[in-house]
Amino acid sequence: MDLRTGASIVGVLAVIYGLTAAFGPRAHQDAGFWRRFTTAGAIVLLVAIVLLVAIPFYREGGLS
Numbered sequence: 001m002d003l004r005t006g007a008s009i010v011g012v013l014a015v016i017y018g019l020t021a022a023f024g025p026r027a028h029q030d031a032g033f034w035r036r037f038t039t040a041g042a043i044v045l046l047v048a049i050v051l052l053v054a055i056p057f058y059r060e061g062g063l064s
Contacts, residue, residue: 017044
């Protein structure tokens with residue numbers, strides 16, 4: 001997978017996560033659910049960044 005494709009996928013995931021985290025609590029009032037959702041979403045984004053951006057960036061030679 002190309003580095004730009006991975007970065008695009010991570011960007012779309014981040015936007016979806018951000019919008020859901022911003023507007024979701026209005027629809028569902030359970031605070032425990034949103035605490036778990038934000039933690040799980042952040043972990044998923046971190047894994048996606050590592051797998052789809054950091055590793056391909058390193059394989060392409062990094063900054064050099």
